[in-house]
Amino acid sequence: MSAAAANAFRRLGGATLDAISRLGFAARFSLAVVTHLPAAFRRLSLTIREIYFSGVLSLVIILVSGLFVGMVLALQGYDVLSRYGANESLGILVALSLVRELGPVVAGLLFASRAGSAITAEIGLMKTTEQLSAMEMMAVDPLARVVAPRFVGGVISMPLLAALFSTLGVFGAYLVGVKLIGIDAGSFWGNMQAAVDFRYDIVNGIIKSIVFGTAVSAIAVFEGYNARPTAEGVSTATTRTVVASSLSILALDFVLTVFMFRGVH
């Protein structure tokens, strides 16, 4: 009995110590990444390469998803709004939900699963095949050469992807609302423009997407760098990246929304 209790305490203690050491490692790692950020701008060609991999190659999924999300929003929104005779407000509904929430959040989730997982797998495999150690042997800092460009590339790509997502969504809603259902184009755009405020809605949406981009990129490079150097370790790290980034996007979104849109005072 006492042995079992001791075992349970030992497990709890071990888990706590693991969590603390992981937290400490994450903090030291983030600090190291921040101090190596200038390296990403010194060797700009590496960063541009990473923008290509995480941004340009994510374009297709972002554009297509944005278009379809906008079209579905328009169909569902029209269904509800028409019950109240407020068909003309469809533009407001679609634009506000896309610019404030869906653009940053859905683009962030897609970005985490499309680009974040790739970053983790790449860095994790580099660690497994001891490429990172080889770099250190050649006096090349892997944080500057591998991690910083991927982090900066992700942070730069994410706001652009979110803006493209929202734009395509608004365009999709225009296609369904105006071209398919037949809402007047003038009132669609006019009501939208009257209701959407640049600083309040659009800038806050862009801030959200920058925060999400930072979170996803940081988690992705950390999980990759921290992966156990085995095939299984890389696969676990990739899964953890997607799960942790998705959860942190949703949690951060709630916190940011509380501060940004907590009614008007």
Place this chain on the structure above:
Amino acid sequence: MNRATIDLWVGIFVTIGIAAILFLALKVGNLLTLSNEPGYRISAAFDNIGGLKVRAPVKAAGVVVGRVEQIHLDPQSYQAVVSMRIDRGYEFSRDTIASILTSGLLGEVYIGLSAGGDTQMIADGGRIAKTQSAIVLEKLIGQFLFDKAASGPSAPAVNGAAGAAAANAK
């Protein structure tokens, strides 16, 4: 994939990304016409502002000329003091009447300014003296029933319950 192709694609990506932000700012958010940065502040005190909210439009003859910036209750007079920012380029005479209006039955609440004939204009930080409160639908209906009941039992279209309620109120 060689360097030049990657550079080209990233260039295209950044360009259309910035174009998307511009599209959101100009076409969706209408940044150009709703420049609320310049302008001046005026305030007005209302007995009842109804459902007026911060950022509601201020309209003159139906044209948006500014936005409501702040609403607070004056603890002395128990009136709602609404401060609004009027776009530069619009000036209103000192006997302008500010009223709380609603566009349609369920529409947004806004402040309507009807210009007067005074030659002196309201300066920055000035106050509109003449105001008209929001029309509260419940009060209006109550008043209507009360008037009907008061005008005697011969009045048509007033049911017994409302008449009794009005009689109790007396």
